[in-house]
Amino acid sequence: MTLFRQIYTLLFVLFLLVVTSLSYVQFTETQSFLTKQMESDLNNTSHSLGIMLVPDLEAGDIVGAETLINVIFEGGYYQEVKLTWLVDGKQQVWQNPITIDGVPQWFIDLDLFKTIKRESIITSGWIQLARLEIVAHPGFGYHELWRTMTNATIVFSILFLIAIISARIGLTWILRPLHNIAEHAKDIANRKFGPDLTLPRTAELKSVVQAFNSMSDQLKQIFSSLDEEVGELRKKNLIDQVSGLPNRQYMMGQLNSWLSEPKSGALMMAKFNWLEEVHSKYGYQVRDETIRLLSEKMKQHLDGVTPSVIARIAAYEFAFLIDSSEHEQTSKYLQTLIRTINQEVSKAGCKPNEDFAIGIAERIGQMSVTDILAQSDNALQKALQDNQVFHWFETNEKQLFTREQWRDHLNSAISDGQFKFKWQPVLLNETESVLQRELYCQLEINQKMVQAGQFMPYVELLSLGTQLDKSLIEAVHSKKLLEKNFEPIAINLTFQSMGDIEFHQWLNKFLRASPLSSRICFDIPEAAIYSNPEACEALCTIIRDNGAHFGIDHFGRQFGSMSYLQDLRPRYVKLDQSFAYYDESEHSSELCRALINVAKGLDIEVIVTGIEEEEQLERFIPLKTNAYMGYISPPIAID
Template sequence: MSLSKQLYIIIAFIFFMIFTGNFIISVKNTKEYLEIESITKAQDTATSLGMGLKSLLKDKQDPEIESIITAISNRGFYKEIRLVDASFTISETQLIRNSVDLDDSLWKISDLTIDNSFGKIEKITSDSELSKELSELENEEIDESQIDIEEDTYSYIPSAEYTNGGKITFNFTAINENGMKVNTSSKLTIQKVIAKATRAVKFYYVPNWFIDMIPIKLEEKSSEISDGWKTTAIIYVSANPGDAYAKLYQQAKSGIIYSILAFLFSMLILFIFVQYLLKPLKRIEKLANSIAVGKFGIIEKLPWTTEIKNVAIAMNDMSSKIEAIINKLNNNLKNSSEKLSVDELCGLSLKQSFETDMKNMFIHKKTGYVFVIKIFDLATYAKSHTNKEVNAFIKEFGSILKNTSIKDKKTIAYRFFGSEFAVIGEGFSYEDSIKFAKSLQESLGKLALEFGKKEIAHIGATPFNPIGTTPEMLQAANEAYQKATLIGANEAYIRDSNDLSRDMESWRDLIFDIIDNSKFNVKYIGDATLLNHSNELVMQEAFTSACDKDGMDIPIGTFVSIAEKYEKIIDLDKKIVSNVINHILENKINHNISINLSLESINNTAFIAWIARTIQNNNKIAKQLVFSITAYAVAKDMDKFKFFADEIHKYGAKIIIKRFESKFIPLDNIKDFNLDYIRLARDYTCNICNDNSKQNFVEAIQELSTLLNIKVFAENVKDEEDLDIIKSFSLYAASR
């Protein structure tokens, strides 16, 4: 996970924790405040309403009581307002009015009774009666005229069944002012609640989940209404929670909206800051990736943050030091390579360079002639002359080969060993070869006179065969040389194109038949093992072989060359890749297998697309597929090879350059290819135990490859002493 994402997550988490804590505390405090405010308001309303209704409770049936309660309830702040009688009281007037046996005369009742199932009834002593009784106790005379005549009132004490009232029958005796007595009864509906106003609790836009999550409990408040020293009624007020919920929900909603906006704004500021902060880190990352692939730059604009600035300075220092080390290694490799490829005595290229240049001609489909020149009877001359004289003769002989040429044609001279030399004449025709041979004979004739050696050398030449091999052409040139020795002293024999061993048309038909009908075999050779105590097999090479109509093996160079000439090489490479994949799957191979590809294949976009699909379809074994390109093929088009390597790496496969020679690929270019493996040409490791130049070269290439994360293979190591030397340089693996 990137640093920016980690910062975003941790800041978001901290913000969430702070917001959640503040939100919970805010909602809790607001809830408590609204509860207290609602309860207090309900209590105040109960108190004030009780005081206002006190004067009206003399007649509890007064309709104005209910009007006042309803008016206050209509304000919407209350769920319920309820006026409850402190006790069930019945007046004499109520009993008389509800009797069907009494007229409108002035009646007085006595002997009031009820059935025991309803409870019991008691007369309430009035204030005037109480005053009269007190006066009698004090023996005071009472002025009857000053005593107001009050009607009697009774207290109904209900049984358990009629606690909340009901229809009660009262029996009594009524006497009017004329002395008429009537035994009668009244049926009264007794209610404890004198008046009540209720409003439905509505939450409007407040969702149910909010109500369920945050319960608001509002206690019912009450106030007693007294008449003197007696409590006549109790007023109950319940606050409406809908208003509290609405305010709380609005507050919570506003808090969340504000927090979201604040969070988004904060994250925007954080994003800008992080991008600015991490910009130097991206430059450092880019530099690190460049160093990993061998490109060494520096960060010119140093960051202002102290810690990151110190890292950038350290990266610059590391990049400069590694670049210096690699440059030093490159110089060492260049010097070692020159020593390995140039004859120290006469300054001519060695045989391995000849083979390399021949490969280059095959790749670029060049024409020309190959000359073999041998000093005649050098051993006898050496016996009769000192080493200094012999060396001077050989040096002068090499100089003549190096400097002899014809106009507008390129010649390269080589010393194979001892008295054997060779020359490649690029672009030479048969006529050019004759001119070159005559010019060479003239120069050698002068050399013969100078050193007193009558018969100095013979020359044999053969045309470059694009479908042949280097050994075949050397053999043909040597046959021409032998013919030259038969002609006479210092003679030359030049073969023409009619001497080519096979007809191109017959080759074409043969190669088409082999590829179209898959008449080739894929063998697995070159078992490369780790150069440690495990000797674990890490790679094999898929080698293709085919036979001609006579059952003779076709040289692979000839086979590939003709396939390329007639544009059949891509078909061949596809079939070989499929064969290797099937081999790995069917035999459950665990080690890597290298597959040789031609330059035409890696330059073909359709082939690259095909191989990408093939790897994707077999992605489980992708890491075991190592696509192998020869160093001289890479040298022909390095940009195309780099593109191919990048595409292959996208799908998990690997790349190896085999037969690596510094002459083909400049050492500075290795870092550009993002290689997995390098397999050295066998000439670099053959007899390495006795050649310090080879040892220096292999050691330097290993050090350079280590810095670039490339594994180095040694090829075809036969001698145990050579293997011990290679192990001491810590190469990755070697094939025997």
Template sequence: MTLYRQLLIFTVILFVALFAGIWVEKLHSTRSFLVTQLESHAQDTATSLGLSLSPVMVDNDIATVDTMINAVFDRGYYRVISFKDMEGEVITERILKVEIAGVPDWFVNLVPIKSPNAESLVMAGWNQAGKLYVESHPGFAYQTMWEAMVRISIYFLLSVSTVLLLGGLGLRMLLKPLKQVELQAEAICRREYHIQDKLPKTRELRQVVNSMNRMTNQVREMFASQSKIAENLRRKAYSDQVTGLGNRRYLSAQVEARLEAAQGVARGALLIVQLENLKKINDFDGFAAGDTLLKKVADILKQETQVIDDVALARLTGGDFGIFISAIDPADVNSVAESISRNIRKLAIEVDSQVENIAHVGGVTYDYVPTLSKLLSEADNALQGARRKGANQWLVAELSSQEDQTVKGKIWWKETLEDVLAKDDIFLYGQPVVSSADHSRVLHQELLSRIAMQSGEIVSAGVFVPLAERLQLVSKLDMVVLAKVFEQKEKMATLKSIAVNISPSSLGDSLFVKWILAQLQRLPGNAPHIIFEFSEYGAVQYIDLVKDFSREVQGLGHGIGLDHFGQSFANFGYLKSLRPEYVKIDRAFTKELESDQGDSEFFIGALCGVAHSLDIRVIAEGVERDDQVAMLLELNIDALQGYLFGQPQQV
């Protein structure tokens, strides 16, 4: 708590204590005065009224007595006026119930007042006619005390407010030098050195300011010399000269230091951003253009991670960037990776050499303390997965604490995949694609492949398919997956339509294509309609192979579909020649509908117009919330897919 607040609070406490004493004393004195007044009032009334009744009682005129008592009682200052004979029998009596208007009950209970009373004899000549009893009403006393206490409380509040206002301003002026000292100290922490020229008049404060000024000068000289040496060494050892980010050595040091400090309990992520065509840009546009692109990417990384507390950014080599984040939730890592990928993709329009594929983002999250080599290896695998998904794509994998701690390299993955292929250890999972008009109507089931590791863990296709492509095992893998599909005759008979993902590069294997066509020809009449789904980026890369394959399968009553549509910058024109049954909008565009920029909405609307003119359905993937559904329906989407309508289930 600041000194200013402490002084204000202390002042308030003093005022409250003073007010409490004055309030209690004022209440006590007022109560005593009013009680004395009531006693005097009751006695005077009893005496005077008794004398007035004596002549009337000579004639025993009770009616007149009653009239005289009523006249006095109706003034409202009495609770009881009672006239009794000498034997105690009531001749006439008036009683008023005690009701105190305008005074809170707590105040009445706090200050009890016993109603004063008085008696007098009433004579009838020389004989005693009776006794007159008068008791005052306490309401007037309570009302008078309450009004007095309210007034004094109001005066006190006004006084306190005035003192606090003026005293607060005065304290601020007196303590202003201390505030300047605080700002001076904070400035030193920021390597800013301010000198207070205006010295306070108070001797003690002036000495503090002078000492602070001397220390500031000494620290400034010390930091000036040491900072110059340290910055030069750091720039040479840990900084990238082009982007201003850290270099590989810097990132390695940061990662290892944080992992070592975790001591067995950790959570974080490592992302790798890889520019795909930096050499081409350097060759066609010059190294200055390449450096400009690197700087823009670095700026994007800084912007997207500026709100993260613990992050290390580095340019690893060439067009590779590394991002290490400590203590971050996996869901947030996905959000960061997607945002980086989306912003880097926008740089394509600024490159003179018309490069479409700018960069891929791959990353890995962890919930235990791995080694740096393992993080880099798994992040590189994820990077390959992002490359397979298409141009300018991202992928973040999870590194579970249950996994083997040894690094799984190409040899390990090759042996594992070959073992999986030999044993057919592949499982199929299905996820529905529903009609946008009727969410209960399933248009088709998309079949997704999974493999079982030796540890029993189920691994999704996004992990092992990129590795299979790099290891030239993808066509064999696709063949095993399709064989699993064709074997599901009983389950297939209950489905009208299914979609199966295969790699476009597999179509380069003529034996694989012939095998598929042969299997399709042998399918029974009740077999479902099969849609072979390709990623848009891969389909564009192998457009001629996909066209030939599409003609063949369409001739057999089946078709093809395009997944992750929008990843490539290819024109919509190729849809006319390819004629897929549907195009599935990439989930990045679905998510971008949340913003008000309108780019995603325009893209989806334009795509729907072109696709519908060619009788091609449009599917939105990654739908997870009702508000996304509402926006997509307005854009004339035909079908929806996502966790909102069902998670993948084993078939």
């Protein structure tokens, strides 16, 4: 029971006790007063009637005596009058029935008034003439007692209602700070640190609110310090201090992560020998400033073409990872890069289109990090050897289908539900039991199995992400995949679905209609949260309100604050695969530990991804992660 209900019940009982006590006192006092009043009236009547009857009794006038008694008896205050003549023993009786108008019979049956009777001997001198017996009628007492108690009950009831309503309103107002404290405590338990509570006027509550505000500020500061620590460790371990760009270690992790996902794109390797000339002419300080300015211009101009990762991997070498683009868009990116470089070359007093070279290698089919690095480096060496500005690595591998063919195949697969499924278990560290199963899809085209890595780039390029997500979610329901195992199923959502309001509405209706929505998890890419936080928050609210769950995929890949975790409150995060490929240095472990501590500090489960060998897994066990997944436990075909 809440404190409000306890206090309210206590006040209710106390007030009811007071009202009952007052009613009892009022009842007994009124009853006693009416009894005494009837006794007094009976005494007076008995005495006065005895005196008035003496002349008639002395004369033996029976009619006169009856007339006198009738006058008094007809007033209705007496139940019975009995006159006994002592001379001859003749007896006369007058009686009134006990019927009282306006008083319920059950009240009369309570027998609240005892019989009040007075007996007197009427004398004349020493001669006894008659015996007079008068019994008071209780009707007056019952009538007055009923009227008094009815009025008192009405008054007490009105006062009782007023008091109860006033107590409720007053308690609500008085205990409002406690209600705010309770809500604030729930927010703190959910790791949500809002603004400080307003201090109440009540001294005791004021100290409690101050304590809560202080605790909330300290917890907020702890989370902020962890977030800042992550930022500092990223700058220290993954950022080149001169250019402000990611370093080689970060680029290698992103390459591994990129190639493990179903995406398209290209890798460019560039060598800027003209920076060595700047160094020889003006010294290292001017060279470093030139590198910094060049890096800013490249980020400024290239981000407008397509998202990419730009890294400084050596003194005069840079790498450009375009993680989702076609040949035409890559060409546009290349032209923008060359134009930006020439502008900075001219400012440095060097000749444009000289002393720098770029090698480009596109991702085609299944490739490893070694393959893409070798192809881009071969293209770079070829450009340097031929004294060209750039060279595009040529491959004999042909695309499986043209864009239009992909459009036809994908539209047909989505509309007809032709996808086949696998799922990969996410295993708990301690028990190795299954925490959830991540769903993968593949497609059979012309009797050939096509993996997601081959068709997903075209899903993004052709803007079919929302339709694909709907098809896969409906397939989970139609194929009864949730009933095959008790573990939740994790479904990866595409970028397009994140900002699609129509998809949000559709998903809301689907989850409401699903009896097993609590066993569905949705993986939301971290990049989508940074690019469109409002849409992602709206989608997460829909998922949470319908009993489903969601997590953050590629956690830690983006350079930015982790404060979004407080707003979204995901159930889990999946650490980006790049962390599984970082070296085993102390700095890398510190960065992983800091990222994990940020999530675990908000009571969020941490899942490590990209685990292929036991040695990789052993590196993460001391970091207190919850679960892991990867090809150490490969995907399993669903029957």
